[in-house]
Amino acid sequence: MTADLIGLIVGTLLTLLVLSYILGDNPLYRLALHLLVGATVGYGVAVTTVTVLQTVLPALQSNSPDRIRVLIPVILGILLLFKGFPRWSAWGNFSTALLVGVGAAVAVGGALVGTVIPQTAAVGSLNAWLRGGSAGLINGLIAMIGTVGAVLAFAFAVPRQPTLRRLWNGSVGVLGQVGRLFLLAAFGAAFGTALTASLTVLIGRVYSVVIGIQKIIAAIGMGGG
């Protein structure tokens, strides 16, 4: 019995154990779940350690200027370990601040350059609409109406003056209702795509189980024959 066959058997068995949840919460499902979580965490720790050590240790052992460049992150990383001890957790404040600050700056900068500005330009660009012909124009109009309506759907305040209130309800209120319809459609589409992804995974699991059983039977038959 080869390692591939053992892996196939274990994989098929664990898949069946997870699928046993269709009968409700049971110990077999719990066993598979605990194995999955434990393996994932262990694998993550191993990968992180190996990755960091692979990067850091060669640089520290060398005599190149990279040694100092690596030494500072190593010190900051060691200080970050103090966060696990409440008495000395303050030692890791600078490392935490650096992580949070740099991460936020990078994320915000990338969001502006990569999402906000291009997407806003694309929604308001007539060229982008015309590039797709009449369908593109309609698509662009729908996208604009849906975007504005979705934003106005979250405008809950109304003017106090009766005239302005009627005007507001007649314009912003209607657009907000349209935006809510777009939101409903978006949520429905998100649910549909998530369901499709989940069904695809289920199909793959069932397919792998079927193929695995076939292979196991074939392997056992070959071994017995």
Added chain:
Amino acid sequence: MIYCPKCGTANRQGSKFCNECGSPLPATGLRCPMCGAINPTGNLYCDRCGARLIPAEKMPPEEEKPERPSPLKGISLPSVPLTEEDWLSELRAESEELDLLPEEEIPDRLQEPEAPPLEAAIPEWLRELEAPAAPLPPEAPPPEAAIPDWLRELEAPAAPLPPEAPPLEAAIPDWLRELEAPAAPPPPEAPPPQAAIPDWLRELEAPGAPLPPEAPSPEAAIPEWLAEPEKTLPEAPSPAEKPTPPLAGIPGPPAGEIPDWLREVEFAALERKERPAQPPPVVAVDVHAGAPPASPTVPPILIEEEEILVTAPGETPDWLKEAPEEAPPEFGGLVPAEIPEWLRALQPREEGAVEEEPVETEGFLVGLRGLLSIGKGLDMPPTAQSLLPRAPSPAAVARAELLQGLLSRPMMTPPTAETRAAPRKSEWIWTRFLVGVILLTAILLPMLVRLPFFGPPTVPAAEALFATVNQLPENTPVLIAWEYGPAEADEMDRVAGPLMEHLLRREARLIVVSTRLEGPAAAEALLTSRLADPSERLRRVANLGYLPGQAAGVREALGNLDGRTEAVTGRPASQLEAMSDVHSIADVGMVVVLAAQPDDLKTWLEQISAANPNVPVVAGVSARTELIGTPYLTAGQLKGMVAGLTGGSVYERRLDTGRGREYEYYLTSLGVAQLAIAALTVIGALIFLVGGRKR
């Protein structure tokens, strides 16, 4: 400088007596009793507030004015005239002579006129309060000092005074003399004419003239010689003991200049002179016997005094008859009727009057006396009843009925573990089992039967991606962001597999990085399976492994690709053949993002746009990430996209890798399962609409 009114000598400022003759000097100013302002000596009213500076009948001596106002309302201190003329000094001397009379010549009843009983009648607490608040003047000028010269002359014709008059004067108690003494205003220098009658006398004469607020009784304002004929005393001293009348020998003023009331007084004196043996009738008021009291507000100590002083109505002038009613007699300036209530409350109660406090019968203070008890009306304000609406509104009634109904409803017992588990288990196990069986049937059915329901889909984005990859030159380095793991591999492998195989066919060098821990392993498994020759792996693939730090790690990796280490072999990336001439994102020909989660796709697209927006980016995403990727595809940030099993199937069909049957099975199973789920949803909704709502 102060000039002596007697000798005219100039004295220093602030001197009280003349350096030359020793006579008292007038004060330099009058302090207003209301506002405290210093006024010139001759002022009758304050310059600042207009209050009267000198009382109409009584003026206390300047040096004996209390420093602070009396806390007792109604206490008025006598005042003295600021200037004293010669005739007043003479009168004072005569009065002192009268005071030197032997005590046995004064009737017992008048020797200490009511002083002991008065003091005895004053409660101890009131005496303590009175003592510091209103210091009584120790010595008051004799009443004779207030008699002007012209009046002395007026008295002359009536010379033979009744025998009882002198002893009367001597018998007047000190306290009464103190009250009367300051009432004399500075007399006019010009004698008798009627126009020169002093103001205080004219005010007394005017009937119904309003008395000032601190006006003492009219008796106190009457000069002694004038009051004597009016008063009838039970006992008259012998004529031998009578001193010389002060007005004897002084000719009276012309008849026309004497006021009527004064003439009446003179007549009365003459009549008494004719009938000396007949004492005037005295109305003795016996308070203890139940006789009509003088005033309900007058304490007994003063009522006894009334008993002495009240004369027959026919003998008393009108203004004098009305006076006791308007102003009650004073004692030391204290008017008992005006003692405030709070001061009365301070008066200690007699022991017998103290009520027995109830004993606390419950609580931790049981057995204690004198505890404050909650009155019946204290727990609710007296106006609460009136504030309540008389008739509650229908809405309030409806709310009250609803609340009453909720409260009267029987309490629901919390379900036990058995009652909670039993129906749920029996219901949900069969429901889940039924749904599971339907889904498994829908998934397995295409494996058994080839269903022609679902034809090959058309996905323009996948076609565009295929075209983009087709245009890549050979040996082009392609950066691949491998953002999925084993959990999503069943879907993402169908998406990434055809794309990776296409890139390998195009002789592209694949540089793999991932921000997910399991990403490098998933990449290694797929790429190994797609490589036609495993020995080509080191030449064609560089798996740089895991990128910690999320967005920051991505940004760092994009600028430093060759500074990493290969995950499988552990070799530095710069030494890998697949990484030749590749240092950063600027050196790669294309970026492929394989993302199962929407956030991973966004992170990579944003950081690539920030690092090098000119590099073409394509994506292979899961079905749920397709919604996020479509806007980027529409905006041109993505050159092509393969989304989900459908997109992978299209790419596989275009590439023709020989796995078409597998993709067909997957697509058919997916379609049937989706139909089954839709059918289950509709059936469940119908069940809920028909019968589930009741339940």
